[in-house]
Amino acid sequence: MSPSSRPLKIAVVGAGISGLSTAFALKSAGHQVAIFESGDRAGGPIASTEKEGYRLEEGPHTLLVRTRAVAALLDELGLTDRIVEANDAASRRYVVKNGRPTALPSSPAEALTTPLLSPAARLRALFEPLVGRFDDPHIDETLAHFVTRRLGPEVLDYLVDPFVGGIWAGDPHHLSAKHAFPTLVEWEETAGSIVVGAIKKMLTSRGEEKTPRRLLSFDKGLGTLIEAFTDRLESELRVNTPIRKLRRDDNGWRVIYQLGKARRGETFDAVFLTIPVHALPDLEWENATPPANSIEELSTLPYAPCNLVHLGFLREDVQHPLDGLGVLIPRVENFHILGSLFISTMFPDRAPEGHVQLATFIGGTRQPQHTEADDQTLIEMACLDLGRLLGIDADPQFASITRYERAIPQFEVGHDVYRDHMSDIEAHLPGIFLAGNYHDGISVPDLLEAGQHHASRLQDAINTNDFLRR
Ligand SMILES: Cc1cc2nc3c(=O)[nH]c(=O)nc-3n(C[C@H](O)[C@H](O)[C@H](O)COP(=O)(O)OP(=O)(O)OC[C@H]3O[C@@H](n4cnc5c(N)ncnc54)[C@H](O)[C@@H]3O)c2cc1C
Structure with missing residues (x-):
């Protein structure tokens, strides 16, 4: 059997939504999967x-x-x-202005009169399409600088900062525009304006991959999503089983895990690490080590x-x-x-x-x-x-x-350094793949979609890499 057609034995470390979606996609692709989770349940913060x-x-x-x-994955999960x-x-959202909740504009007409912005700030924002591109599109600019430059300071304070606080628990003065909001930067680059870019996108994206936006949960809450995954991955999921060590051997990666007081080991063709970056330095490596300081530096993300x-x-x-x-x-x-x-x-x-x-x-x-x-x-x-x-x-x-x-x-200015470490670690350790919200994006839908992406990455590695012929 050629390496590309042999089903592989894969370890997925971490049973948050990243680990579950990755394991589900790998299993669906025909691979044999084991998920190792240090805690006593799957789902991470989703509970x-x-x-x-x-x-x-x-x-x-x-x-x-x-x-x-x-939408298709939710359907597949029943x-x-x-x-x-x-x-x-819930389509109405309030933002506080002068100490009072003020409804966000829900249409372009309302945006022209919204009390969230002063008349001068609204006029300034209207001129966004006329603002020139940044001199150097590759520069790592803060979101605050990007928004102020294109739309003015009041849009930053009253329309962007509150959402960044709500979604990222973050600060636009530190977050990187290109890493945290790549679409905005792309619209500036391709259309010369985020307003024009957004309109173009709206007109052209009535295509295949989009579906009407839906804000949803499930009858018993988001925990239902975790239950659906664990029902389908019941025999693959091992809780209370933290990974301690990864050892390269002739047949792949020996995964050493803790089971009660005992340490056990099992060999896999490839390992997906979906644990948070701060848990990475606790892993020991043997016979193959990540590039010097890469794990320690990545863990400072x-x-x-x-x-x-x-x-x-x-x-x-x-x-x-x-x-x-x-x-x-x-x-x-x-x-x-x-x-x-x-x-x-x-x-x-x-x-x-x-x-x-x-x-x-x-x-x-x-x-x-x-x-x-x-x-x-x-x-x-x-x-x-x-x-x-x-x-x-x-x-x-x-x-x-x-x-x-x-x-x-937080994908802050300077995030390129962390991305470089992620690439270096994977390039140095064939058969080790990094995944998780620091790698794939912070939203649960992004992480659901990432599972399929990781299954494709594995297939590409099988097709192009020699990690199976160690
Ligand atoms: C308060 C809060 C609100 C949020 N609100 C939203 C929202 O409304 N919408 C949205 O889309 N997203 C939201 N998010 C973001 C989203 O929930 C997370 O990005 C996502 O759940 C992270 O999933 P993950 O699998 O990447 O990481 P995690 O869920 O952290 O999974 C990592 C797993 O690895 C395990 N682990 C660690 N070390 C080891 C080891 N050595 N061996 C084995 N296992 C190990 C951990 O126990 C954990 O279960 C929110 C997050 C938080 C915290």
């Missing part, structure tokens, strides 16, 4: 729990599905009938810390209609929180009758010190800000906190 009648998400709350590939789309009201404060209130205690997805806070507005999601507006069954659930994010690279506060202080910070913003003058009926010391990897 749905029930407490006192509230259904909580311990990490992500929704998937923004935009491509046919992700999830199509279990999808719950966010309520229509910054992550934003973030805490999630879940609060439940009596509906009658909240004056705001909560008619939207949630509210995001620009840095210049000086609040403690990054933003809050109106969970029971999106998904009405997430709180007991007569109650509402709000999920509030605190910390990020904007205010990392807040993540160290004790539980009571976090609840007080959230209640103080939500009280001001949403007219709540009562104590919460329910509170629960989830903490992440390293929530989201």
Whole structure:
């Protein structure tokens, strides 16, 4: 049998969504897979729990599905009938201006009059197509510099900064435009303008790979997605089995793992490492080592810390209609929180009758010190800000906190260095593949799609590489 047609034996290390989607794609391609997970469950931060009648998400709350590939994967996982789309009201988003939630414009006409921007700032933004390209398109520019240059400082403060806080828990003054928002940079390069680029894209992308944008979860929350994967990968998944060491031998990679007090080993043709970068230096290497310092330097890739404060209130205690997805806070507005999601507006069954659930994010690279506060202080910070913003003058009926010391990897200016390390490690160690959100993008849909991409990468390596003929 030729190397290209032989099904391979593959180890996938880490059973977050990256490991699960990669293992599923590899298994679907006919390979024999084993998934090693150090924790006692799969899913990483994706976990749905029930407490006192509230259904909580311990990490992500929704998937923004935009491509046919992700829609097809959900279907293949048997999830199509279990999808719950966010309520229509969630199409409205609030951003705080002068201490008050202000609806984001939902049409170009509304954008021309939005109170989020001053008349001068709106006029400045209208001239975006006339702003020249950057002298050197290869320069690694901060998102803040890019947006200010093209659209003006108020667009940065009131339209970009709050979203970057909400999605990346990050800071546009540090994030790299080309790494964190490559599409914007590409539109500037190809169309000379992000507005023109976006319009062109809209007109030309009625093609194959796109599907209507859907903001969704599942009947039992996002944990349903993890269950669907683990049902299909039941015999492949080994929890409580951390990988300790990787040893190159004549037949491939010997994966040494911990099982209770014992260390065991098993040989695989290839290994996909989907663990976070900060877990990489704990792995020992034998007979083949990554390039000097590459793992240590890669492990310094910054992550934003973030805490999630879940609060439940009596509906009658909240004056705001909560008619939207949630509210995001620009840095210049000086609040403690990054933003809050109106969970029971999106998904009405997430709180007991007569109650509402709000999920509030605190910390990020904007205010990392807040993540160290004790539980009571976090609840007080959230209640103080939500009280001001949403007219709540009562104590919460329910509170629960989830903490992440390293929530989201940050693709900051200088990220090229980390990408170079990733490429060097893979080039140096044939049969070792890196994957995970620091490698493939931070959103769950990106990581779902990456699984298929990694299966193709393996096939390309089989076709072009000699790692099978060690
Ligand atoms: C609070 C929060 C909110 C978010 N909100 C959203 C959202 O609304 N929408 C969205 O699309 N995305 C969101 N994200 C981002 C998204 O959830 C993550 O990017 C994604 O879940 C990361 O998946 P991963 O598999 O790459 O990493 P992880 O889930 O971290 O998986 C890595 C796994 O490796 C295991 N591991 C580590 N070391 C070893 C070892 N030596 N051996 C074996 N296993 C090991 C870990 O236990 C872990 O299970 C959010 C993230 C957070 C934290």
